[in-house]
Amino acid sequence: EPEVTQTPSHQVTQMGQEVILRCVPISNHLYFYWYRQILGQKVEFLVSFYNNEISEKSEIFDDQFSVERPDGSNFTLKIRSTKLEDSAMYFCASSEAGQPQHFGDGTRLSIL
Amino acid sequence: SQKIEQNSEALNIQEGKTATLTCNYTNYSPAYLQWYRQDPGRGPVFLLLIRENEKEKRKERLKVTFDTTLKQSLFHITASQPADSATYLCALALHSGAGSYQLTFGKGTKLSVIP
Numbered sequence: 001e002p003e004v005t006q007t008p009s010h011q012v013t014q015m016g017q018e019v020i021l022r023c024v025p026i027s028n029h030l031y032f033y034w035y036r037q038i039l040g041q042k043v044e045f046l047v048s049f050y051n052n053e054i055s056e057k058s059e060i061f062d063d064q065f066s067v068e069r070p071d072g073s074n075f076t077l078k079i080r081s082t083k084l085e086d087s088a089m090y091f092c093a094s095s096e097a098g099q100p101q102h103f104g105d106g107t108r109l110s111i112l
Numbered sequence: 113s114q115k116i117e118q119n120s121e122a123l124n125i126q127e128g129k130t131a132t133l134t135c136n137y138t139n140y141s142p143a144y145l146q147w148y149r150q151d152p153g154r155g156p157v158f159l160l161l162i163r164e165n166e167k168e169k170r171k172e173r174l175k176v177t178f179d180t181t182l183k184q185s186l187f188h189i190t191a192s193q194p195a196d197s198a199t200y201l202c203a204l205a206l207h208s209g210a211g212s213y214q215l216t217f218g219k220g221t222k223l224s225v226i227p
Contacts, residue, residue, distance in 0.1 A: 004155075029213045037167050043201065043220045048212040056208030097201065097211040100146055103155035 002026045004104035006092050012110045013082055021077045021107045023092030026100040031073045033101060034067065036060070043091065049075065079109075087111045114139040118218040123207055126224055132223045134146040135202030142204035144215060145178055147187050150199045150220065151155055159200075160187075192225045199223070 005024045013019045025032050035045040048055040049067055066078045075094075079086055089108050093101040119134035135145070144163040148156035162169045162178040162185070169176050175188040177184040189196055199220040 033212075033214070035215070038183075043203075043215075043217040045161055045214045045216065048208050048214055050210045052214050055210045055212040058214075074125055093215075095213075098143075098213070100158045100161050100212075101215060103148075105155045 004092055004102055006090075006107050009105070009106060010108045010110070012075050012112060015084055015111050019079050019082055019109065021079075021090050021092075021109070022074045023094075024073050025075055025079075025092065025094030026102060027058035027073070029093045029094035029096055029102075031055075031097065031101075032067075032069070033095075034077045034086040035091045035093065035103075037091065037106075038088045046077075058071055082084060082111045084110075084111050114216075116140070116202065116204060116216055116218045118200075118221045120221055121222070122222045123192065125223065127192060127194060127225050127227050129192055131189040131192050131196070131223055131225070133200050133202075133223070135185040135218055137183050137204060138181075140204050140206065140216070143207050144205045145176075146203045146205060146215065147174075147176055147185075147186050147199040148203060150201055156201055157201075163221045187224075192223075194227050197223055197225050225227070 032049040037043045046061045047057045064080045089106040091106045093103045095101040116137040125131045132168040147159045155187045160176045173190045199222045201220045203215040208214040217220045
């Protein structure tokens with residue numbers, strides 16, 4: 001069964017550094033999403049992306065965050081200047097229109 | 113204010129029994145509702161989707177109901193097995209434009225099936 005893949009599985013970064021999290025969505029999906037889950041808390045929506053632009057973003061997704069689909073297969077989340085509170089699991093998801101979102105296994109981001 | 117609540121943080125059940133998990137919400141008008149399973153250190157795995165005009169959906173040992181008047185969904189696992197032990201997440205799908213839907217998750221219920 002096709003799946004969403006995310007790399008790296010674990011990223012350790014110094015505070016203030018830029019980080020790029022990568023995702024390969026399911027190939028025929030057109031809708032892409034990023035969510036995060038701080039340890040012990042619920043999964044939170046960050047951003048949705050369709051037709052090469054952001055459809056919706058949450059309050060968490062401030063100017064430090066950006067998303068890109070640089071080619072036909074990858075979908076990336078960039079955090080420009082990381083803060084300690086950015087430490088979390090980041091999940092990528094993809095879907096067809098009005099269909100279930102399928103999640104990757106996430107990138108654990110640790111900010112030191 | 114908007115809330116989505118799953119009835120308990122943890123639920124222990126004897127193998128073979130039916131597990132029933134509850135998801136209640138206030139001040140949302142979801143297009144549909146999804147249930148996911150999450151194992152430690154893994155991403156949510158999609159289980160079932162039920163739309164606002166549907167009352168019940170089934171898949172193998174799983175059943176979900178959706179009452180938009182009560183603003184409640186019930187998720188049942190029949191003939192539960194130790195392998196069903198995981199955290200189960202309720203997620204409301206809210207339309208966010210251009211055919212995309214943002215999911216708002218509950219905190220989850222950690223189910224333990226005891227042999």
